[in-house]
Amino acid sequence: MVVTKKTIIGDVLDFDPETAQFFFAIGMHCLGCPASRGESIEDACAVHGTDADALIEQINTFLASKK
Numbered sequence: 001m002v003v004t005k006k007t008i009i010g011d012v013l014d015f016d017p018e019t020a021q022f023f024f025a026i027g028m029h030c031l032g033c034p035a036s037r038g039e040s041i042e043d044a045c046a047v048h049g050t051d052a053d054a055l056i057e058q059i060n061t062f063l064a065s066k067k
Helices: 009-015 017-025 041-048 052-065
Strands: none
Touching (some): 009 017, 017 052
16 A cells, blocks of 8 residues: 555555554544544644645555565
8 A cells, every 4th residue: 555645544544553653643643533534644634733745654664664
């Protein structure tokens, strides 16, 4: 899986639940909420005032390291 700004948070979590650590690290503690799982990473980062590009880079690096 390659994560982009348009990727839905729930899809990332379903693909690898360990990615939750990256969302928690930037203050996204609402991952269990159905609304947050349906948001794109870009939208969630805008709401939380965080850098979507940095988050995506961390997640993609993590996922690539597991191959």
